[in-house]
Amino acid sequence: MRAPILAAALAIGLAAPAAAETIYVTNQGSSDLSIIDGDSLIEAARVPVPGNPAGLAVAPALGAVFVVSPETRVLRRLALNGGAITGEAVLDGLPMGVAVDAARGRILVTDWAGGRILVLDAATLAVTGSLATGAVPAGVALSPDGRFVVSADRDADQLSVFDAETFAPLHRIPTGHHPWAVAFAPDGRVLSADVLADSLTVADPATGRILGHVATGARPYGIAFAGTRGFVTNQYGDSVTVFDAATLRVEATVPVGEYPEGIDVSSDGRRVYVANWMSNTLGVIDAQSLEPLGEVATGDGPRAFGRFVAP
């Protein structure tokens, strides 16, 4: 009895190359969220999200995706299943990037205008704290081990590192000109995409030491990791720079759509998803062969600034 079921399950598994997952893309121009099925690569739904949403963060453990609309200063929580809005909070300043500390039930939102990270309760969306960063913090990320929160402070050309538990400020790490996105490598190193320097800064969040740089294409905007590789969108290059995560050596430059911005990987690490802002598409790349696997139409101006793939 069990063998046929197993065989059937395997057959289904082989027919669907990626694990069942859902991709969420903020469309800033059309003020909505594309919800894309990872198996079929079909846009299953497009949910209105007023206020030109850009930043987002999926939180599978909370069954939610958090979306920031900077023009109206609103953070929203949407259900992962179906995209229903389950909460919203109007914030001060100019909120942009968002990360989720699901284990501690906290949402972290950068405030461009206030030079800070706002801390919100993930359940009530009440503001519970504020961390002082450098000027114009954009990207924010939580380390994989949950120890560090880091913001990329665009106009201060630095990363701000905080203790994720106590919020004690730990380090200010100088970056190249205008760091925008910040991401952690699987081994815990932290990287910023330094937009006007055409490079990445790689640092140790524990010591604050700079460990190296990666030369990218023109205007690097987003960073993601799959397996042993790092991937960076080059907004003016219409390309993705692929580098070895250990040696930081550039391996390839892959053409994508126009003005690529947000980038994330499938939960099985086999696919890379890229939001092509000008083309209004989500591009899909094979993380191993680096061949294009397809393109999905989105709303206008997809940015997907943050983590946007939910298993």
Add this chain to the structure above:
Amino acid sequence: MRLIRFLSIMLLAVLPTLALAHGPTRQKVTLGTDLAAAPAEVWAAIGDFQDMGWHPAIFATTGAGGNTVDATRVLTLGAEGGPVINEILYKYDAAKMSYSYRITEVDVAVLPVTNYSSTITVTARDGGGAHVEWRGAFYRGFPNNDPPEALNDDAAIAAVSGVYQAGLDALTARFGAGQ
């Protein structure tokens, strides 16, 4: 009145230093026109980064670096001594009849945008003639929320659209509209 004047002076004093800062939502404009001429003929007229003379708003183009990446040009608008726009070339593909450039410096009183980049491309139309597509990506002139009217998203879109339409209209007048 006095406060408004003071604020506008402050604004003008502050804005040049914010050339690389920008608002939260990037805008895009894509305009195109069909022309009754061979694509190569149209490209010959508009494909030189160092000569923007085909556009009616441009009084003079001076620059360095020809059509290689990182070439620069200074566009003088209107008349001698008119306002200028500094630009740099970041992609050039003669085979694809396309080039991309960005503005490195412009007063938002001249063109109310920041972080402006643009691509102009000539393609062949099915059945003959050429299509010119001009597209731009940019932020509004005011870098934060609650922009003044002259520096909001609508003002930026209207200004860029006006520039593109004037250029495309001049090409239509020169080469004839595609049928």
